[in-house]
Amino acid sequence: MTTGTQAPRVIANSYTAGKLPRWTPWAVLAVALVVSLGAAAIMGSPEGEFNWILGIIGGVVLFVFANWLLSRLVEGARQATNRLITSLVTGAFVLALIPLIWLTLTVVVNGLPTFLNGTFLSQSMRNVVGEGGGALHAIVGTLLITGLAAVISIPVGLMTAIYLVEYGTGRLAKGITFFVDVMTGIPSIVAGLATYAVFALIFGEGVRMGFAGSVALSILMIPVVVRSSEEIIRLVPNELREASYALGVPKWRTIAKVVLPTSIAGITTGIMLSISRVIGETAPLLIVAGFTASMNYNPFSERMMSLPVFVYTQYVSPGTDAQFYFDRSWAGALTLILIVALLNAIARIVSHYFSPKTGR
Helix, strand or coil: CCCCCCCCCCCCCCCCCCCCCCCHHHHHHHHHHHHHHHHHHHCCCCCCCCCHHHHHHHHHHHHHHHHHHHHHHHCCHHHHHHHHHHHHHHHHHHHHHHHHHHHHHHHHHHHHHHHCCCCCCCCCCCCCCCCCCCCHHHHHHHHHHHHHHHHHHHHHHHHHHHHHHHHCCHHHHHHHHHHHHHHHCCCHHHHHHHHHHHHHHHHCCCCCCHHHHHHHHHHHHHHHHHHHHHHHHHCCCHHHHHHHHHCCCCHHHHHHHHHHHHHHHHHHHHHHHHHHHHHCCCHHHHHHCCCCCCCCCCCCCCCCCCHHHHHHHHHHCCCCCHHHHHHHHHHHHHHHHHHHHHHHHHHHHHHHHHCCCCCC
16 A cells, blocks of 8 residues: 655646637737837838838738737637637728728817817808808708708608519519619719709709709619618518508508508618718719808708818818818818718617517
8 A cells, every 4th residue: 555645636627728818819919019010110211200000000910910820829720710710800890990080080180179169150151261250051051951852862762662662563663673773873973963954954054052952962862762771671571561461451551550660760770871971972062052151041042052062162262371271171071070970879869769669
């Protein structure tokens, strides 16, 4: 019989063996960024300019390779492939996010001082040269023109989508679908020229009015409303329609009381996307609505300014002191972004409160 003290056995954890710690990707990313940014600083231009964007891109590429290689050596080929695909997907997301963040920060930094100066939101550009003035006339014009375009486009687009899903069969439905797809890719300048041609035949050469701008924007907006609403309505289960028909409810009432309330959240989102699509258009409004420095509350008479045209004119036609004009163009761009953000927030609220509730 053997006596004595035996050495304690070390039990290996099979669940963590051959795996990298959770913090490894972050550590590898930090080292890769430091190496890449350091190399970019060393190999910078003779003028001393530091290309940090190129350094970040190089760091991300180095991280993807280093993360895959380290995982291949420790965890094996299968987990290394999983980490490689995850890194590529995450890197693509970050790469797509960089321009958005850069654009937002640039507009906010350059436009916020003028936006908050006290006159930008309360005055027009009438009799203003150089410092001062504002974009009140352009904000009012944008809201009126876009609002009229929505009044024209939403009923037409929504009813067209309902027809295509619920009633349309045969060549007519196929023809409507084909022309809607073609209209989706129409350049905005073509919509502006076509609208001007129609209004020139009715009112004569040189016609400029806000309503013409609304018609031009509706040409661009209708196909977006049709396609988005059509896809959302198609997602409504047929069982809901059949249950309504089984109770003797007519088709039009089934659409109004079952199909549309079920798809209201998606339809609202699609409508807001279509408004965001057209609210920043410049070319058609420059042709048919024109530009002015004065207030105009009547979209059916005279020229009407809009925010995209305001930004364009302030940038391309600066006065003697160009910096004030550039500052107003940045503030106008910031105002346009805030309006679009507000519209999307309203769409989220509408979708939340009016979408059908699934819980008790």
